[in-house]
Amino acid sequence: MRRFTTFLFLLLLHTAFGQNIFQKAFNTDIRPFREDLSISFKDKDGNETSMPFSIIKGKTDGPVFTIIAGIHGFEYPPIVAVQAILKEIDIDRLKGTLIVVPIANTTSFYARTPFINPLDRKNLNNVFPGKEDGTISEKIGHFITSSIIPVSDVFLDVHGGDAPEDLIPFVCYYNNIKKPEQTLLAKKLSEKSGFQYVISYPYTLSDTDAAKYTFKQAVQDGKTALSIECGKLGNVQEENVNLIKKGIYNMLATMNMYQNGTGPHPNMIYYNNQSYIRSSAKGIFYSDFKAGDSVKKNEVVGYTTDEFGTVLEEYKSPKNGIILYKLATPPINVDDMVMCISSNTDINNEYPTFDKITNMTTSSRKELCKLYLQRYAQKDLAGVEAIFAEDIILRDWKIRVEGKKKALKETKKNFEAAKSIEIEILEMHQDKDTVAAELKITVNETEELYVVDVITFNSQGLITSIRAYLGRGDE
Ligand SMILES: [Zn+2]
Structure with a gap:
């Protein structure tokens, strides 16, 4: 009898723990409902961190829309824009559910570290699907993959140019032909977002490939997922914060979840072919170009010198296109991304909307x-x-x-x-x-x-x- 009781007790305990605090809040039937929580992570190296999240359920049932900021903790406009949304959103006007992660990578944010989490030196946007028993970044990745993505209908990951990056604001999605409905919705949300630049990436992963990137994981898992890139150089630019807010509100309006939209940009520009210039030198980087500039094939777009001023490498554009984002500060290392140049292989410039x-x-x-x-x-x-x-x-x-x-x-x-x-x-x-x-x-x-x-x-x-x-x- 005693053994039986212990067994039953352990079983109950296991069930309670099996449902993490996120799932507990998300699974509530109460509407309207808002809970601001934080989940803790600890890895076997003794590193600890936590990730805040809000579950906001509107009066009536509807789609589940996830918004994540701060996967990169030095990208501030997304973080500040999401703060404004959390403050402004009127739960009585909301249909459906918002899952908001205000800062996914809090350690990187508070330590002011670009790209990586300083605890394990890993880039959270490179570890997906993550690992349940992995390092701290892999654990956060695993949590997002196993708890947040499965319950999301739309998954939006908001980024910007990191500390050394200049970038023109854009919205992007994967052209995943294996999931045409989800892809077309991602395209529609992109087109309605109010961003002028709509970028699509080819989707070449097989079903078993690791997605690496956060929103690519959501695509891999069959969700409608997209990303905003807005902001630059580790600064808060008010106009970029406003663009992100507008983008999110427009997407929510498109989903019929919240009516605060302003409509699409009147002059959208589509690009679907990105080429990257990488550095093979370490040194001091120079470039007169800015994000948004047009470049011609074989045009020299920058160069790197050693510490004494001798030119080590010149960078040439591989094609005609515009600079979507670029390195914009002097330090450069081998294999650093110098520039992303975007163009349209699609042929008719008029891409069907x-x-x-x-x-x-x-x-x-x-x-x-x-x-x-x-x-x-x-x-x-x-x-x-x-x-x-x-x-x-x-x-x-x-x-x-x-x-x-x-x-x-x-x-x-x-x-x-x-x-x-x-x-x-x-x-x-x-x-x-x-x-x-x-x-x-x-x-x-x-x-x-x-x-x-x-x-x-x-x-x-x-x-x-x-x-x-x-x-x-x-x-
Ligand atoms: Zn980022």
């Missing part, structure tokens, strides 16, 4: 076709693989193959044979499940091919057939 995609089953075929061509131009084999159906038939003026494996093998051959592929869409027509695209393809910057691709999609939005016809241009 969410409002034009009214029906996933029909009108998004053009969008999917553009994604395929974009991935093809980026030689993104994993991305192409994700949108090929198992029974795909690939046929051009040279070959005909059946099945995904063989089609991918041919695609890979083409990728390996070409140093660079540029695709310009000249015309695009759609009829039910089939899109015909008239293309000018430039291989290795010199060889021009005029091709018509006729691409058919199945009901899941995967490509079942590509028929390519070779033609000629006007010249």
